[in-house]
Amino acid sequence: MGRQYAVIGTGAIGGFYGACLQKAGLDVHFLLRRDYDYVKEHGLAISSTFGDFTLPQVNAYNQVENMPPCDVVLIALKTTQNHLLPHLLPPLLKPGTVVITLQNGLGVEPEIATIVGETAQVLGGLCFVCSNKIGLGQIHHLDYGQIQLGAYGNNHQPQGITPTMRQIAADFEQANIPIQLAENLLLARWKKLVWNIPYNGLSVVLDxxxxxxxxxxxxxxxxEQLMREVIAGAAGYGLEIKESFIQKMLDYTMKMKPYRTSMKIDYDCHRPLEVEAMFGNPMRAAQAVGVAVPQITMLYQQLKFLDARNIAIGN
Amino acid sequence: MGRQYAVIGTGAIGGFYGACLQKAGLDVHFLLRRDYDYVKEHGLAISSTFGDFTLPQVNAYNQVENMPPCDVVLIALKTTQNHLLPHLLPPLLKPGTVVITLQNGLGVEPEIATIVGETAQVLGGLCFVCSNKIGLGQIHHLDYGQIQLGAYGNNHQPQGITPTMRQIAADFEQANIPIQLAENLLLARWKKLVWNIPYNGLSVVLDxxxxxxxxxxxxxxxxEQLMREVIAGAAGYGLEIKESFIQKMLDYTMKMKPYRTSMKIDYDCHRPLEVEAMFGNPMRAAQAVGVAVPQITMLYQQLKFLDARNIAIGN
Structure with a gap:
């Protein structure tokens, strides 16, 4: 049997990728909360452009203490839940464990590295996927699906392509998940923000x-302007994102099917928004190296205002 | 009999001030559109913190051609209707007519000066008033009421306190309308924007x-940040608004009764927003003298987006 996987947060992302891995024959252990009872009894059902499938039986847990330490831990919680990680991660670790965060935004890997210390390697997995949880244990994968994998090193020193990355990539490829390896994780993160910051932010503010x-x-x-500020922020860290990347992202979005962003879906469901990971951390990172990002700052503040009211209404 | 007044746009502002002037014994002529039939028959009804009153009979018109040339013309249309002014103003002018725009934003006086040429003097009247039209010929004046009056000179050269300003002020004071005379109209306009830009804009974007x-x-x-950009814009024209004015406006707004701004009321009623006069013109004015106003720019663009969709929904 291959590597043993743990999935923390069995939702749109963790549920989808975890199910793909199990379907490919890997040993996957799912941590659940609200869906635990249902999934323990009925398993997971995936409708996907890659092909629909069901897993009538999965290893479901509602307590991290009951899970085995694993070779690979996939973190697929919303970053708004990251205060739980110091409790959730340690029981899953053993020497050599690889922790992969599939989360959005900036600054999540250093946070995780602090928790796991020397025990585990930390990778970032950037998900380019449209996927929603549509019911208990039911996940609808609408489009795309690629994961960009990069290794985290202290202070975001570029790690190149590591042997661990290649091993993980082999598992994901076995599960038909398109994988791309990134030599510079921090660059990959900033590049993803070029899309995420304008569209996730504006989708909420402009409805x-x-x-x-x-x-x-x-x-x-x-x-376009917001993309320009993201590129300036990256440049503050010596990371070059070409000017032409802006036009590429604009054209790409023009051609996309009409899409409600994940942040907008969270907002419409009165769930907490990932404002800090996706906006606050890049804003502060840019400011820390003296790069002015007034429009990202304004969008951040608007989202903080809307998020606070939206959660209050939801409760 | 005193000076003859024309009111173009008999709504929350024009209806209120025009009615106050008529009540004080002045000869006022009102141009109306939707309310014409009703007001011609029933006159105007004002409920006001200054005291309620009705004017069972007013000089009502639905064609500017039927109105007499007047000594004073009060423009109280929304600035979104200013494309009508080249048609509406000329029939009301005679040598020495004073045209007073009671409109919001920046750039309205030069526009009017171009239309009236040498025939008329142009004044700006900045209204600090909470007033709504609540029904046909019915105006509800909720709070405040002061008008700040300033004279327009070519290229916004400060005109000081002119004899015309004093004459108009006398009429308004006779009508119990608090009047303040401004030596520098452009400075007064920018100072008003310190409040109008953040609160009108954000009230719509943040609902x-x-x-x-x-x-x-x-x-x-x-x-606070938006106020800072407005002050920087003014400084680009050599107009000093003290830093302490920001705190004053913040404190003032803190103490105000909860208030839905006029732009938000327009938005909620699916009426066109005065985005160009209140945001576009100050933004372009600042940019023209090399002052960066990235957050006003972003707010402007957000409002343009929301306004276009909002009007489309309303029709």
Whole structure:
């Protein structure tokens, strides 16, 4: 039997990728909360552009203490739940464990590295996937699916392509999950923010899908300017993202099917938004090296305002 | 009989001040559109913190061609209707006519000066008033009421206190309307924007009343930063607004009764927003003298996006 996987947070992302891995024959252990009773009895059901499938039986847990230490731990919680990690991670670790965060934003790997210390290697997995949880144990994978994998080193020193990355990639490829290896994790993270910051942020503030933003000239300008600030932030860390990448992202979004971003879905469901990981951390990172990001700052503050009220309404 | 007044746009502002002037014995002529039939028959009804009153009979018109040329023309249309002014103003002018725009934002006086040419003097009247039209010919004046009057000179050269300003002020004081005379109209306009830009803009984007913005720390920061950009814009024209004015406006707004801004009321009623006069013109003015106003720019673009969709929904 191959590597043993733990999935922390069996939702749209963790549920989808974990199920793909189990289907490919790997030994996967799922930590659940609200869906625990249902999934323990009925397993997981995936409807996917890669092909629908069900897993009538999965290793389901509602207590991390009952799970075995694993070779690989996939973190797929929302970053708003990261205060739970110091409790959730240690029981899953053994010497050589690889912890992969599939989370959005910036600054999650150093946080995890602090928790796991020398015991485990930390990788970042950037998910380019449209996937939603549509019911108990039911996940709908709509589009894309690629994971970009990069290794975290102290202070985000680029690690290149490591043997561990190649091993993990082999498992994911076996599960038909498209994998790309990134030599520089921090660069990959900033590049992903070029898309995430404008579209996730504006989708909430403007109550709009991607197509509505792109076909309005002001929505288009807003997106473009925000992308420019993200690139400036990255440049503050010596990370070059070419100017042409902006046009590429704008064109790509123009051609996308109308899309409601994950942050907008969270907002509409009155769930806490990942404002700190996706906006606050990049904003503070840019400011820390003297790069002015006034429009990211404004978007951050608008989202903080809306998020606080939205959660209050939801409860 | 005293000076003859024309009121273009008999709504919350024009209806209120025009009615006060008529009540004080002045000869006032009101141009109306939707309310014409009703007001011609029933006159105007004002409920006001200054005292309620009705004017069972007013000089009502639905065609500017039927109105007499007047000594004073009060423009109280929304600035979104200013494309009508080249048609509406000329029939009301005679040598020496004084045209006073009671409109919001920046750049309205030069526009009017171009239309009236040498025939008329142009004044700006900045209204500090909470007033709503609540029904046909019915105006509810909730709070405040002061008008700040300043004379427009070519390229906004400060005109000081002119004899015309004093004459108009005398009429308004006779009507119990508090009047303040401004030596520098452009400075007065920028100072008013210090309040108008953050609160009108954010009230729409964040769907919030003033109190909600002020009691949230991010709403407070957003307001403060935007005020700072307005002050920088003014400074680009050699107009000094003291740093302490920001704190004064924040404190003032903190103490205000919860208030839904006029732009938010327009938005909620699916009426066109005065985005160009209140945001676009100051933004372009600042940019023209090399002052960066990235957050005003972003707010402008957000409002343009929201306004376009909001009007489309309303129709």
């Amino acid at each position: 709009a899908t991607t197509d509505a933003m792109m076909k309005d000239s002001y929505g288009y300008q807003l997106s | 919030a009343t003033t109190d909600a913005m002020m009691k949230d720390s991010y709403g407070y920061q957003l307001s």
